Amino acid sequence: MDKIQRSFPDALFIHSVRDGRDVALSLSRQAWIRPLPGDRDVPAIVPAALYWDWIIGRGRALGKRLGRAYLEVRYEELVREPQPVLDRIGAFIGHRLDYERIQRVGIGSVTRPNTSFVEEASSRGFQPLERWRKAYPPEQVARVESLIGHQLEALGYRLAGVPGRWPSAPDRLRRRLYLWNFNARLWLRIHSPLAKYLLDTGLLEFRPPVDEADKTLRPGLHLEFIRRLVAGEL
Numbered sequence: 001m002d003k004i005q006r007s008f009p010d011a012l013f014i015h016s017v018r019d020g021r022d023v024a025l026s027l028s029r030q031a032w033i034r035p036l037p038g039d040r041d042v043p044a045i046v047p048a049a050l051y052w053d054w055i056i057g058r059g060r061a062l063g064k065r066l067g068r069a070y071l072e073v074r075y076e077e078l079v080r081e082p083q084p085v086l087d088r089i090g091a092f093i094g095h096r097l098d099y100e101r102i103q104r105v106g107i108g109s110v111t112r113p114n115t116s117f118v119e120e121a122s123s124r125g126f127q128p129l130e131r132w133r134k135a136y137p138p139e140q141v142a143r144v145e146s147l148i149g150h151q152l153e154a155l156g157y158r159l160a161g162v163p164g165r166w167p168s169a170p171d172r173l174r175r176r177l178y179l180w181n182f183n184a185r186l187w188l189r190i191h192s193p194l195a196k197y198l199l200d201t202g203l204l205e206f207r208p209p210v211d212e213a214d215k216t217l218r219p220g221l222h223l224e225f226i227r228r229l230v231a232g233e234l
Helices: 002-007 020-030 045-069 075-080 082-093 099-105 138-154 169-191 223-230
Strands: 013-017 070-074
Touching: 002 045, 013 045, 013 075, 013 082, 020 045, 020 138, 045 070, 045 138, 045 169, 070 075, 070 082, 075 082, 082 099, 138 169
Parallel strands: 013 070
Antiparallel strands: none
16 A cells, blocks of 8 residues: 555545455455465354454555545445445546436446345345354354454454454464464465465456446456556556
8 A cells, every 4th residue: 555655646535344254254255365384173253253353454544644635434334335435536536526427327246246145246135244143053153343442443343252352372373373374375475475475366367257238447457557557567
């Protein structure tokens, strides 16, 4: 974020924050955050929740340094009461955002939810909020909240279990290892020639079907343009 701001001083940053329990559920379903070697027996929801905790913490810390160029919104508020949130975003970017018009002329994922719960998205009862309440066994809820409860509470999310519960000793060690791993990989991606070996090549190779009605900008189809833009060649 700070590197982008140096390159584009007028850039504005909108940070959409979502309940970490729902994010972890989605990430684990997609298998995007993999367990560390030797930790294969841990439920996929655990490293996914720790990743959310890490990335949210980094984003908010950097956002504070950006001052007025940074806006934080809650995903849940956007779903429940879209227009007031869009009014805040519109004032931030200097452009009127009308929810009814967006619904009427929306393209791509605006009209077809971009979700790992595809079967739900096709039904009338599509509900993206608090899926974790039905998807997690109670013991997994308790474990996830013991690991990321401090971040959830700081963001105003209510815990299902006992607030302030400490994780077990193995999970405290696991938390340190995963946060160290996330930080180390990020540093290597930014500062090391090894970066190309740390990229998720599955994402780079992803080529979604595009029909005439879908005008969504898909980064996977414009990698060279993005590379040249970031490198300052355009």
